[in-house]
Amino acid sequence: MQDLLRNVSSSYKNFSSGQKKIGDLFFKEPIFLAFSSALEVGKRVNVSESTVIRWSQKLGYRGYAEFQHVLQRKLAEERFEQVEESDAQPAVEQSFLANLLDADIASITQLKQSMDEDQLLQAVDHIGQAKNIYVTGNFFDFGLAHFMTSWLNLTLDHAELLMHGDGQYYRQLSALTAEDTVIAFVFPRYTKSVIDTLATAKKQGAKVVLITDSAVSPAADYADISLEVLVNSNLNIDSYTAVHALIASIMRFVYVKEHSKVKRNLAKVEAIYMEKEVFI
Incomplete structure (x- = not known):
């Protein structure tokens, strides 16, 4: 998650005024961006859907969907404990669902x-x-x-x-x-x-x-x-x-x-x- 925060921070000075609103929302409520459409994000900060898409492209992503997928995965890595298994893939390669299920497995293991x-x-x-x-x-x-x-x-x-x-x-x-x-x-x-x-x-x-x-x-x-x-x-x-x-x-x-x-x-x-x- 820290590398994503650094990316947005370093790009912030190059954002348009509308894109800075999206950046501010990202710093304040990353979960909202992770689970809301580009249209919903735009409505939240009074910018167009296309502005949200261009904002994600300025960060180096092909579109908002790719940025959102990465954000969801980063949040999962940060918020959920991983269950160590010898044949498990590295946490960064796991899907968001896999991280959710691993968190539940971890809670049963702790029990x-x-x-x-x-x-x-x-x-x-x-x-x-x-x-x-x-x-x-x-x-x-x-x-x-x-x-x-x-x-x-x-x-x-x-x-x-x-x-x-x-x-x-x-x-x-x-x-x-x-x-x-x-x-x-x-x-x-x-x-x-x-x-x-x-x-x-x-x-x-x-x-x-x-x-x-x-x-x-x-x-x-x-x-x-x-x-x-x-x-x-x-x-x-x-x-x-x-x-x-x-x-x-x-x-x-x-x-x-x-x-x-x-x-x-x-x-x-x-x-x-x-x-x-x-x-x-």
């Missing part, structure tokens, strides 16, 4: 290296022993919470989604006891509502299994068990790939530990599937 299996097993024990299981999270984490609740309810048949704003929320809070376990997904951006939910859960005596991004997460103070997993947030798009890998691991451990119960419940559902001819 593999950092996860405390004893902590995970304790979390599974809390889930298996709970009279009732409640799953909560920030509203950004609703999909994670809903997915895990659905699977736990399918296999253990006593899980509920506990989300602020739901009509059952306060009834569920009031019903929490020391026999229950709350599973909480708490990733940035942290919300006051989920912290308040966990504070109430602890006050009611419930066990809290926290799945979060950091030991300094504001939810950590309320956790009996804390499982930390990286969320890749490059380019302002959160990737929960490693979180899904952790969820799958928990589910598999639950399946093994509570095998008889899980097998029995799945068999009941499978019987209904067949009776209703659900699947083709």
